[in-house]
Amino acid sequence: MKIQKLAVILLLLGAPVFAVGANLPDAPHIVVSARGEVDAVPDMAQLRLQISETAKTSAPAKQSVDRRVQAVLDVAAKLGLAEEDITASQIRVFPDYQWRDGERTLLGQRVERRVDLTLRDLSRYGQLVDGLLAAGIDELGNVEFDLSRRDALLDRATERAIAEAKRQAELLAGGFGGRVKGVYHVQKMGVSAPRPERVMMAMDAKAGAAEMPVSFGTETLSVNLNAVFLLK
Template sequence: MKRITAASLIALGALSLTACNDAPHLINHGPDSITVSGSGDISAQPDIFRVVATASEQGDDITAMKSRVDDTVADMLDLADDLDIEEKQVRASDLRVQPQWQYQPERKLIGHQVSRDVTFRANGLDTYTQLLDGLAKQGLRDIRPAGTEVSNADELANQALEKAVADARQRASIIAEAADRELGKAIQIQAQDFQPPQPVMMMARSEKSGNADSYRPGETDITARVQITFELD
């Protein structure tokens, strides 16, 4: 009778474990699939415009400068009321007082600058251009655009997402047909966030001050991208 030694049992166990570990690599239980990317673009024209205007004074009498700056800010707020810009869309900053230095021939304090910012969020190109015209007529020298928005961006983003899914399915269908396979259901979908770029405001040639026809807000593209895995039948 042949004896089975301890060494033989250890070797047999190691062989059995190796076979179990290799088994999953030899048998594929999952369905055949294909993974594709898709993108969708929606063009939109901005209809919300942000503007920042700064009231500032330079000199030695901080109290007097503060009074003049506050008066200028009050005039800006009155302008916003006249244009029916809602109070929640206007933000006036706190007062800033900054020392002004002369560095040549030696460092010396020559006064202070007192300033406040007012940020406006104007709905519509007409209101935006009237706001710029009104601020300029008040004598403000620091008026700057602060970006644009699309009011229905969420709705347009959903449309872009639908286009991205349709684009991915079309790509997958072309590949499946070329490979003589049938495209099955989507088994995994990954959607990427979108962030529309900000367009640059452009001014056309025009003699009419404050006329909306003299501005071109341009268009911005809202883009969505997806990655989808489809079964192949």
């Protein structure tokens, strides 16, 4: 009878967590909520470079863009970036206008090309930035610091949530003289996995990467779940 009373009390405490009609047994049981967390430091970076030039005609503008794009590709190759981690878009050419006092003035022809780089070894981040500076890139645009093993880290957080749910169930049951028979139902309530942090960076050609300290920070990935355990 003690176990049955325990099941009723814990069921009432856990009632707000489960919606009406949730999968709850008629037998004595315990409802617990648990959370598992994993802290991780980003280990990769994604850089989006917008390389552009405006000139009176498109030919010299394209030559300037082509030269800097090739320099970026050379830097990436020197650092050993894989081909799939380097993406260069098609060239865009369009008139570049300036608006002043409601009037439009043609400045020339603008040529743009975007290059995306994925760096999977952040220990070489400084070398990459210095190489881009030497290539004539003075603004990185969006830099995203991410986790290459995000799925595996979420699995680890799930394992910790499961272990915590079992610990709580055994502690509660044992405290009232009962024992856990086994799990009856598990409901994953939510996953918190912050997406990559975007950083806007402008670079000074007179200052190397060593003078531009960057903190990659720490991300916390978490998993929440509810579990129903049957009691003996």
